[in-house]
Amino acid sequence: MADFSFLVIIVLSAGIAAGTPILYAALGEIFTERSGILNLGVEGMMLIGALAGIVASLATDSVWIGALAAMAAGGLLSLIHAFISITLRGDQVVSGLALTIFGAGLSAFLGFPYVNVPAPKFATLPVPLLERIPIIGPIFFQHDVTVYVAFMLLPAAWFWINRTRPGLHLRAVGENPAAADALGVNVVLTRYTYTVVGGALCGLGGAALSLAYTPGWIENMTTGWGWIAVGLVIFAAWNPWRAAFGAYLFGAISRVVFDVQMLPTAGLPQIMKILLSPEFLRMMPYAAVIVILIFASREAVRQRVGAPAALGQPYTREEAEA
Amino acid sequence: MEDTSSFAIRMEGITKRFPGVVANNSIDFAVRQGEIHALLGENGAGKTTLMKILAGLYQPDEGQIWIDGRAASVHSPRDAIDLGIGMIHQHFMLVESHTVAENIILGLDVPRFVLNLEKVEREIAKLADQYHLLVDPGARIWQLSVGEQQRIEILKALYRGARILVMDEPTAVLTPQEAKQLFNTLRSMVAEGHTVVFISHKLGEVMSVADRITVLRRGEVEATVQASETSRQDLARMMVGREVLFRVGKRESEPGDVVLEIDGLGALNDKGLEALRDVSLTVRHGEILGVAGVAGNGQRELAEAIVGLRPVTRGQIRVDGEGVTNRTPREVMDRGVAYIPADRIGSGLVVNLSVAENLILKCYRDPPICNWFFLDGDAISGHAQELVRAYDVMTPGIETRTRLLSGGNLQKLILAREISSKPALMVSVYPTRGLDVGATEAVRRLLLEQRDAGGGILLISEDLDELLSMSDRIAVLYEGRIMGIVESQEARVEALGLMMAGTAPEEDGGE
Amino acid sequence: MESSRGRALPRLRGFSIRLEPRLDVPRWLPYAVPVASLIVALILGMIPMMMQGINPLTGYRDMFLLAFGSAYGISETIMKAIPLMLTGLGVALAFRMLVWNIGAEGQLYMGAFGACLVAYTWPDTPGWVLLPLMIVGGFIGGALWGAIPGALLAFLGVSEIITSLMLNYIAIQWISFLVIGPWQDPTSLGFPRTTRLSGGATLPPITEAWYLPTVVFLAIAGVVLLYWIVRRTSDSREKIKLIVGYAVLAILSVGSIWFLSGLRVHLGLVLSLAAAAVLSVLLSRTRWGYEVRVIGENARAARYAGMSLKRNIILVMMISGGLAGLAGMSEIAGNLHLIKRVFSPGYGYTAIIVAWLARLNPWGVILVSLLLGGLYRGSDAIPGAPKALGMMLQAVIFFVLIGGEVLVRYRVRLDRGT
Numbered sequence A: 001m002a003d004f005s006f007l008v009i010i011v012l013s014a015g016i017a018a019g020t021p022i023l024y025a026a027l028g029e030i031f032t033e034r035s036g037i038l039n040l041g042v043e044g045m046m047l048i049g050a051l052a053g054i055v056a057s058l059a060t061d062s063v064w065i066g067a068l069a070a071m072a073a074g075g076l077l078s079l080i081h082a083f084i085s086i087t088l089r090g091d092q093v094v095s096g097l098a099l100t101i102f103g104a105g106l107s108a109f110l111g112f113p114y115v116n117v118p119a120p121k122f123a124t125l126p127v128p129l130l131e132r133i134p135i136i137g138p139i140f141f142q143h144d145v146t147v148y149v150a151f152m153l154l155p156a157a158w159f160w161i162n163r164t165r166p167g168l169h170l171r172a173v174g175e176n177p178a179a180a181d182a183l184g185v186n187v188v189l190t191r192y193t194y195t196v197v198g199g200a201l202c203g204l205g206g207a208a209l210s211l212a213y214t215p216g217w218i219e220n221m222t223t224g225w226g227w228i229a230v231g232l233v234i235f236a237a238w239n240p241w242r243a244a245f246g247a248y249l250f251g252a253i254s255r256v257v258f259d260v261q262m263l264p265t266a267g268l269p270q271i272m273k274i275l276l277s278p279e280f281l282r283m284m285p286y287a288a289v290i291v292i293l294i295f296a297s298r299e300a301v302r303q304r305v306g307a308p309a310a311l312g313q314p315y316t317r318e319e320a321e322a
Numbered sequence B: 001m002e003d004t005s006s007f008a009i010r011m012e013g014i015t016k017r018f019p020g021v022v023a024n025n026s027i028d029f030a031v032r033q034g035e036i037h038a039l040l041g042e043n044g045a046g047k048t049t050l051m052k053i054l055a056g057l058y059q060p061d062e063g064q065i066w067i068d069g070r071a072a073s074v075h076s077p078r079d080a081i082d083l084g085i086g087m088i089h090q091h092f093m094l095v096e097s098h099t100v101a102e103n104i105i106l107g108l109d110v111p112r113f114v115l116n117l118e119k120v121e122r123e124i125a126k127l128a129d130q131y132h133l134l135v136d137p138g139a140r141i142w143q144l145s146v147g148e149q150q151r152i153e154i155l156k157a158l159y160r161g162a163r164i165l166v167m168d169e170p171t172a173v174l175t176p177q178e179a180k181q182l183f184n185t186l187r188s189m190v191a192e193g194h195t196v197v198f199i200s201h202k203l204g205e206v207m208s209v210a211d212r213i214t215v216l217r218r219g220e221v222e223a224t225v226q227a228s229e230t231s232r233q234d235l236a237r238m239m240v241g242r243e244v245l246f247r248v249g250k251r252e253s254e255p256g257d258v259v260l261e262i263d264g265l266g267a268l269n270d271k272g273l274e275a276l277r278d279v280s281l282t283v284r285h286g287e288i289l290g291v292a293g294v295a296g297n298g299q300r301e302l303a304e305a306i307v308g309l310r311p312v313t314r315g316q317i318r319v320d321g322e323g324v325t326n327r328t329p330r331e332v333m334d335r336g337v338a339y340i341p342a343d344r345i346g347s348g349l350v351v352n353l354s355v356a357e358n359l360i361l362k363c364y365r366d367p368p369i370c371n372w373f374f375l376d377g378d379a380i381s382g383h384a385q386e387l388v389r390a391y392d393v394m395t396p397g398i399e400t401r402t403r404l405l406s407g408g409n410l411q412k413l414i415l416a417r418e419i420s421s422k423p424a425l426m427v428s429v430y431p432t433r434g435l436d437v438g439a440t441e442a443v444r445r446l447l448l449e450q451r452d453a454g455g456g457i458l459l460i461s462e463d464l465d466e467l468l469s470m471s472d473r474i475a476v477l478y479e480g481r482i483m484g485i486v487e488s489q490e491a492r493v494e495a496l497g498l499m500m501a502g503t504a505p506e507e508d509g510g511e
Numbered sequence C: 001m002e003s004s005r006g007r008a009l010p011r012l013r014g015f016s017i018r019l020e021p022r023l024d025v026p027r028w029l030p031y032a033v034p035v036a037s038l039i040v041a042l043i044l045g046m047i048p049m050m051m052q053g054i055n056p057l058t059g060y061r062d063m064f065l066l067a068f069g070s071a072y073g074i075s076e077t078i079m080k081a082i083p084l085m086l087t088g089l090g091v092a093l094a095f096r097m098l099v100w101n102i103g104a105e106g107q108l109y110m111g112a113f114g115a116c117l118v119a120y121t122w123p124d125t126p127g128w129v130l131l132p133l134m135i136v137g138g139f140i141g142g143a144l145w146g147a148i149p150g151a152l153l154a155f156l157g158v159s160e161i162i163t164s165l166m167l168n169y170i171a172i173q174w175i176s177f178l179v180i181g182p183w184q185d186p187t188s189l190g191f192p193r194t195t196r197l198s199g200g201a202t203l204p205p206i207t208e209a210w211y212l213p214t215v216v217f218l219a220i221a222g223v224v225l226l227y228w229i230v231r232r233t234s235d236s237r238e239k240i241k242l243i244v245g246y247a248v249l250a251i252l253s254v255g256s257i258w259f260l261s262g263l264r265v266h267l268g269l270v271l272s273l274a275a276a277a278v279l280s281v282l283l284s285r286t287r288w289g290y291e292v293r294v295i296g297e298n299a300r301a302a303r304y305a306g307m308s309l310k311r312n313i314i315l316v317m318m319i320s321g322g323l324a325g326l327a328g329m330s331e332i333a334g335n336l337h338l339i340k341r342v343f344s345p346g347y348g349y350t351a352i353i354v355a356w357l358a359r360l361n362p363w364g365v366i367l368v369s370l371l372l373g374g375l376y377r378g379s380d381a382i383p384g385a386p387k388a389l390g391m392m393l394q395a396v397i398f399f400v401l402i403g404g405e406v407l408v409r410y411r412v413r414l415d416r417g418t
Helices: A002-034 A042-060 A063-087 A092-114 A136-140 A145-163 A165-175 A177-182 A187-213 A225-235 A240-260 A270-275 A278-303 B047-054 B077-082 B100-105 B117-130 B146-159 B176-191 B203-209 B232-240 B299-307 B329-334 B344-348 B355-359 B377-390 B407-420 B437-452 B464-470 B493-500 C029-051 C056-068 C071-096 C104-121 C127-156 C160-180 C208-232 C236-260 C268-285 C287-297 C299-304 C309-336 C347-357 C362-381 C386-409
Strands: B007-018 B021-032 B036-041 B062-067 B070-072 B085-088 B164-168 B195-200 B212-217 B220-226 B258-268 B274-284 B288-292 B312-319 B337-340 B425-429 B456-460 B473-478 B481-487 C015-021 C410-416
Touching: A002 A042, A002 A136, A002 A145, A002 A165, A002 A187, A002 A225, A002 A240, A042 A063, A042 A092, A042 A187, A042 A225, A063 A092, A063 A187, A063 C386, A092 C029, A092 C347, A092 C386, A145 A165, A145 A187, A145 A240, A165 A177, A165 A187, A165 B100, A177 A187, A187 A225, A225 A240, A225 A278, A225 C160, A240 A278, A278 C127, A278 C160, B007 B047, B007 B195, B021 B036, B021 B047, B021 B062, B021 B195, B021 B212, B021 B220, B036 B047, B036 B176, B036 B203, B036 B232, B047 B062, B047 B085, B047 B164, B047 B195, B077 B085, B085 B146, B100 B117, B100 B146, B117 B146, B146 B176, B164 B176, B176 B195, B176 B203, B176 B493, B195 B203, B203 B232, B212 B232, B220 B232, B258 B299, B258 B456, B274 B288, B274 B299, B274 B312, B274 B456, B274 B481, B288 B437, B288 B464, B288 B493, B299 B312, B299 B329, B299 B337, B299 B425, B299 B456, B329 B337, B337 B407, B344 B407, B344 C299, B355 B377, B355 B407, B377 B407, B407 B437, B425 B437, B437 B456, B437 B464, B456 B464, B464 B493, B473 B493, B481 B493, C029 C056, C029 C386, C056 C071, C056 C362, C071 C104, C071 C236, C071 C268, C071 C287, C071 C309, C071 C347, C071 C362, C104 C127, C104 C160, C104 C309, C104 C347, C127 C160, C127 C309, C208 C236, C268 C287, C268 C309, C268 C362, C287 C299, C287 C309, C299 C309, C309 C347, C347 C362, C347 C386, C362 C386, C386 C410
Parallel strands: B036 B195, B036 B212, B085 B164, B164 B195, B288 B456, B288 B473, B337 B425, B425 B456
Antiparallel strands: B007 B021, B007 B062, B062 B070, B212 B220, B258 B274, B258 B312, B473 B481, C015 C410
């Protein structure tokens, strides 16, 4: 029994650590999509953020500056998407895909000299007092700073979106830009702002990966986590709390997958050996995304929770006439 | 000439060009303090464009604006709001998933950061009380009726301190009774010192409510007149530029067998709520059955249920005696049902494909257009040329992308396609909405020809004049129920209006 | 009430860009824009090269020479272009219907799996039996993999973007499992790869022996074309188009045998061109292609015209996946002759860019594939992480092109604020 609770604590604690990079990215994407812009470039922005974090912290010897650089890099990259989809009214799906390819290519190209170079990282920093609370302490309060910042960001994001004036404008722009525009809300500025905010958070997610969870730079180190974040936003119905639940769940799954590999398989039947092979276990998080999206879609039909009504649609005033 | 300071709005020499059209051509327009001023004109006359310039949504290419006698620069909606101008658009500018209070404070600088919706809701309740506009500030917009939504739009303007209220076609979505109520509200606002501009193309209401009337035609001012010194006929002539016949000449109908028979029909709307309740009606060959009602009372759902685009939850639909309930659109079509959808560009046409390709939308899988899987290019262009000529569709060529055609020609294109399939029944929803007088007449003539050729037509419209002049019988829909069916010769507007507002006709015995 | 009017927010004043839809597009513009985009993209691509201390001018020169400077270089460029053509065609078809299949990479892997399943099951079969079977196996492998997101979208409304992408990772893991598990070559000393394909299971390279069948094919095609022109078409523009197309086909096919025989380019090129031809005819001349185009432009009108969205979504995803599967088959049977762990350098992702640059036109896909194949091949000339440079440049070309397309659709006006 004691063993079991020990296992649960380890899995949940590791789940939170592993889920943090995804959570940043998902929060960023929630902000962006709430303003009506679909940015599928999360993976690319995370990669650029991860690399920028490494490069900047190596140069300055400060992980904090690394994290800031990651946010700046993610934000800059998202600016391309913002320009194409807001100003030029290009296709948002395709532009986002291109952003992912661009981010992957650019980070691999520029990151070549940094592969496996030892770099500074955020140290584990247990929270005094809180860490001693049984069960809760080890699960939530024995992590590095990136995890705690995410804890604080969560309620802040929820409050910002649902309880503040800028949040009201954000939601209105994503639901009905024409209405917001007619009342003097600057649709273009709002969309640019939140696309860049989203990009910065994705960059930060990348840094949470390269400076904390799996320190160091490797080409394509996000291995689809950015896409998982995009999927989670749908699962979360654009709500930060549900996104956190999903992100930590994924962290836990990827951790369990890792642990199960260590189990002895000697006495098991052949089929179990195959299912427990590292390759099959590595499929699990991706398969899980598909499964939860299936459930989320059924729920969406039942409860009629939907995407922001204007998601993915460019807005212009003068064409509204035609 | 009056003292300019007595004008709430003065616009001079306003010109606005869109690619390919001049929407406003050096327009002079002035509204006095405290009057109700109607801006009258056909669809496409430039009324809405002019008012969107006033509201800061469009920038004029030329011209100047004075508000309350002072030169004003209105570069954005915010400028207009700061000048005390509130515009209520034809399509309400409301965020459906938000609450009334959230919609009303949207875009304001106050509160600065944290929303205090309780306080706002109290303020709204007070304001609503003052103008007798009943609303629930905590409700979400999608739960409200169209009339309620309009009240929220008015409150939104008042809450912003608007003194000049611009309303674009405010009665289009109201029953005659609701419209009357709206006019009372407008009069009480004027009495409190507000100024009202309202855009309309309906002569009757303009005559009854406006103090002065400005008539626009083809982007230019035709005249500005006192309502008390003009007549409907004068206004109509100014609006259209020639004498107008208020009734379309039509022959006596010769109804044949029943083509459409609907029995106890039920269906849900997009939100999953009941949209049709126990609807029963019949349409005969060679007859036009008009369906009256305020938009949103189940018209769209009725049409979609008949043509197979919306699942039927209860009841039966038969076409020429054969059951088509819950069949696919293709199966219904094959029974001889044609459909003129309300939303031409959204569901009737594929605007990025060519005219020829749009004309085969329904016959693309049958010979001679399609021979065993392969499309026949010659047959397609022959078909297109024939229809374009027969239905007088103005297009540079059959390979032209459809989006470049005007609204009237788009509708003719749909009619050409649908009528050429020789349908037994045509379900036609708002067929003349948004068309100018010429196109409207052409569309009505085509529908009447189709009737005289023995087709049955279900004509859904929100224009009572159109229904009275076109239909042989008129059914009234209210909240998804048929309130009554009357012979159009015997129908009176007042009685129809009462039914549209949910009052059963007296002939039924009443309750 | 008074407080609510408040003061205006500070506004961004100065220049603002306004886009007005063009009513008529100058004829040359749609062609000039891609060329100009390419040039601008190459200029922008210099920045990261300089950041890595590479002289961009010599860099580009080396890239160009490596990709197009010799017959061998061109042959290698075509080798890279073949999988791009097939995946690009698949993606273009799906995008035509606004189904965002971004799972071409995984479908390519599953196509390789399907083809090899056939090849390893009947290793000793002669090529003229085995290769067609492998083509079918590859197509089915990719088609089934594409059917999963298709069915999820059609029946449950699950975003195909996410599911098709997730399936890429799963497919790659599946291949990894095979190459170090059941399919591993016992003589590979532990390297993660499969046994070499038998001779009958490989796509033959182009040789001079191809002249005869090509000429026979051209003769038959000529007769069919003649019949078509005389009996079935009255439009003279159409006739000219067909004749010119035939001439180009004849010159190119004979010319490329002469040019490429003895090099590595294989039958997969013919497979790709045939796929482009079939797809082009399907889209523009059949009722199914018409349905795809109508659904892609306006799904509501399609539904109202009685077209089945669900069936077409699944069908399109299957054909799209099948074409990507053919890419996997041709890559294994024509190029590698065995499966390695991660054998595609992201062809399935590049396919997205290929399809869009080609404006979703099948013949455009062939052209753009050759160009981006050259980019793949050429970036080997750059030290460091060459694959990455290729990827990055593709994306830059793409971004610039989207920007350029705006010039085709809109007239850009600068407004000076006051």
